[in-house]
Amino acid sequence: MEQTVKAAKEASLRSAVIETEVKNRALLNIAEALKAHREEIEAANREDLKRAAESDLPASLADRLRLDSHKIDSLTDGLKALSELPDPVGKIRLRRELDENLVLEQVTVPIGVIGVVFEARPEAFVQIAALCVKSGNAVILKGGKEAASTAAVLNGVVSSSITAADSRFRNAVQMISSRSEVDELLRYDQYIDLMIPRGSNRLVRYVREHTRIPVLGHADGLCHTYVDAGADLKKALRVTADAKCQYAAACNATETLLVHRSVARAFLPELKRALDGRVELRGCPETLQIIDIAAACDTDWDEEYNDLILSVKVVGSAEEAVAFINEHGSRHTDAVLTENAETAEFFLRNVDSASVYVNCSTRFADGYRYGFGAEVGISTSKIHARGPVGLEGLTIYKYLLRGTGQIVEDYVSGKSRFHYKDLT
């Protein structure tokens, strides 16, 4: 493992300075190779699926494991789109003349070595490797063991495609395959700059709790929708149904609905009519006085269902709704439905979540929907990157200072003075 992480570190220094067009060529090479090796990939995937069937893997997992011709086409389309995005590296974010002939620049650079742990979704292997190639980072990937055969083929395809574009990409994408190697990986905080776990809450928590490497991602997506006193109830019904049902297993689906007391008697019966049969509703005592649904218990307010279940609570004010969200939410995505502009702005300002919405579905929290073109994941962390993270989240910056022999003593003694002039 030490050899792997050291090789990644060296690869990261080489990848950091690879030219935009070479990186884009590497991405297109991967797309070509995926098409060329389509049969080999599908055969390996059938092996994984067969093993999964034998070990009674749940159908939902088996579905994620499948890499069919359609998914390969999406992958190659994605790679082409990624090659057309602007290079996130080398952007000059600040250019400042500190003094004559002493010019400071802040320029974006790759982070370095990224470790990625994900579950049995083979296309994630390609997507994440491609994002790292585009952003000039080296990456060490660990996928779920269920996808081992597919991942082995994909790893070969990706590695040979990028080194064919430029030999400096050697070891820029590496794969490890056993769980024990993950534990080892998490110990190399001197070589790995960022860990990105993508998968279940349990996986993300495990990574967070077993490493000193910074972690980007989210364990929980406990999102709220608040139907305010000023809500347009027809709109509210439609948005609530979308936020819960459009894809209930997504991290940005709404788990808890808060309803202002003044509209509860009008809204809740409509809600029950609209969702009954599709969604299991669980109510607070006040909700139960209005509609006949199951009672929510204390743990319901802190649970991400990832399923067609919605807990419903009546609140007395927008302030109460905001306080409830800041206490029980996971700082992922929360929405207010209201026609009252003042309440809307109060909610936007005071809810401490990565994404805060007015009059739309929490399901919009997604890098593609935000127009980022590519998504690394969604972060609920409070530093570096928050919310849907695009390529930019895989970069940091460094400062370049170009002088002509300047020394600090001249500025301390007063012989020279900084004049600070921002250049464009």
Next chain:
Amino acid sequence: MEQTVKAAKEASLRSAVIETEVKNRALLNIAEALKAHREEIEAANREDLKRAAESDLPASLADRLRLDSHKIDSLTDGLKALSELPDPVGKIRLRRELDENLVLEQVTVPIGVIGVVFEARPEAFVQIAALCVKSGNAVILKGGKEAASTAAVLNGVVSSSITAADSRFRNAVQMISSRSEVDELLRYDQYIDLMIPRGSNRLVRYVREHTRIPVLGHADGLCHTYVDAGADLKKALRVTADAKCQYAAACNATETLLVHRSVARAFLPELKRALDGRVELRGCPETLQIIDIAAACDTDWDEEYNDLILSVKVVGSAEEAVAFINEHGSRHTDAVLTENAETAEFFLRNVDSASVYVNCSTRFADGYRYGFGAEVGISTSKIHARGPVGLEGLTIYKYLLRGTGQIVEDYVSGKSRFHYKDLT
């Protein structure tokens, strides 16, 4: 302690939305109060100094512990300057129309709760508290026990000054005083969003190794200056002397000098003449063949002296210098001295450090010298903030999305389409 961190969390939610002019008034209140309580502060500081003298504290530490009238004046000047800086919170970094009446904004917000651990420099207490007030964060501070009396008075002055400006600042600045409380603090990763240790390598390492909270700062400042084949040797001598001697205890002072073989015979005797007596020089075998100085041992290349000691190594090329720096440096600040533009750009691109310089002293790595107006510290981390960190490093962003009832299903079904239009 749980009460303290919970109170900080609540305070952070209130502070996050306090208006710019109220925050600035709070800063000016602190400045006023420092002047008004000058005698009380100096008396408390004399107590600390007396205890320090009794316990044989080293003179350098006692010097840092001293908070005299002059330092109080600097503090009040600094507070005034800080109040005049732009508010880092509420900046709209992106405004994008995703579709008609569906507008996304990325807006800067405070991080939340900051934990700061520093050593016996009482003015740091005020400076850091002020930076947190300006950026809308809540802060829990722990200073060195040597400064306990001074810190207690300063804590009272700061707390009452900010709550006088606005009661929402209640508990926004809190102090803890014992070392055991630090260990407890480091466990509250669910309440504290960022730790900033400021002090010795040992302190920074201790914090990093005992918490899951993200840490901003630097343990080591192992900076290099490389005198290239293309260097103007007269300039190089002057810059090297400044980089080593201007303030040898600073993290951005140069510890290792790399000299290109082709100029070693011309440069090294000059270097010895210029620094002899002031600086202890330790050379690699090739250096020793040219000048008569002490021999460097293997550990010299990985040591931050924080003192008037300079290790000197001859290298064969800019590539070798860059590789040596990337292996032995601490990714803080490194400089090349050369008149060769190509070598300069090669060095800037390939050295993986927070600050990379051409033809100037490594001592320039400082938030004030970069024109940031205020400095949180210098970071050698690869995420969030790198190099000298200004107020911006105490902020993150959130996404606001304002709609009129949009649902995701309409975009998935193709009924609606995003059109992505960046607004200014």
